[in-house]
Amino acid sequence: MPYSNSAKPYQVTMFSPEGSAVPLRNQSVAYTSFQRPSRVDENGLSASFTYNAAGDGVKMYVANGTTPVLTRYYIGG
Numbered sequence: 766m767p768y769s770n771s772a773k774p775y776q777v778t779m780f781s782p783e784g785s786a787v788p789l790r791n792q793s794v795a796y797t798s799f800q801r802p803s804r805v806d807e808n809g810l811s812a813s814f815t816y817n818a819a820g821d822g823v824k825m826y827v828a829n830g831t832t833p834v835l836t837r838y839y840i841g842g
Contacts, residue, residue, distance in 0.1 A: 810827065
């Protein structure tokens with residue numbers, strides 16, 4: 766990124782998006798009927814969320830394809 770304004774030497778005057786520092790994300794999110802995420806998929810990983818009748822999160826399950834990565838239980842909502 767060139768800095769061509771001598772009065773403001775740190776002002777960005779041009780930007781080239783080639784080789785962007787922020788990677789693109791291909792993420793899909795499914796929601797429950799009470800607007801909480803039920804599943805998030807990204808780059809072969811998936812996270813599934815389970816809720817109790819009050820809508821509190823009680824379980825998160827993460828898998829890489831069909832291989833389990835993490836199961837976390839939440840106590841007390």
